[in-house]
Amino acid sequence: MNEHDLDALLAQARAPAPADEGAAERFLDGHRARRSRQRRMRAGTLATLLAAAAAVAGLTVLRPAPELPPSAAYQAYQSAWGDGW
Template structure:
């Protein structure tokens, strides 16, 4: 491409030379790519660690909620309660006792 103005010819040569890759450019590209890959690897490790910690925190929260929820009586326990009521004529279920304070117990 030629321009009618003579001042553009040196500029064209300069831009054409700048487009040619040199060994220094290849070295700079290699350094950039290695640093970029290292940054990506660090970011992946952080993302993995963050995801793992979020997963563990969620599991701990679910386990805490499950532990706080009262469990239903097992069928064997319910059958034993019926047996105790029938055998002893008690109105209270087995395993439930009234709490006494130290003064009531004579301590």
């Protein structure tokens, strides 16, 4: 392949063909649609996480605290001072 053939091949590759018409628009339309889907999915995920956090916070506030057994140190301190300290 000589230099003239290579130049002709590169010129042919750079020349727009009928199939190239609207290719950029088709690519950008697909890209925009994909970005839009990603934004909607991200917004849905964020809403779900916020709802779950609100439910957990609500359950934590509404539920009474469990009765925890006193520690051994607390029991020793209480026995040293008596019940009415």
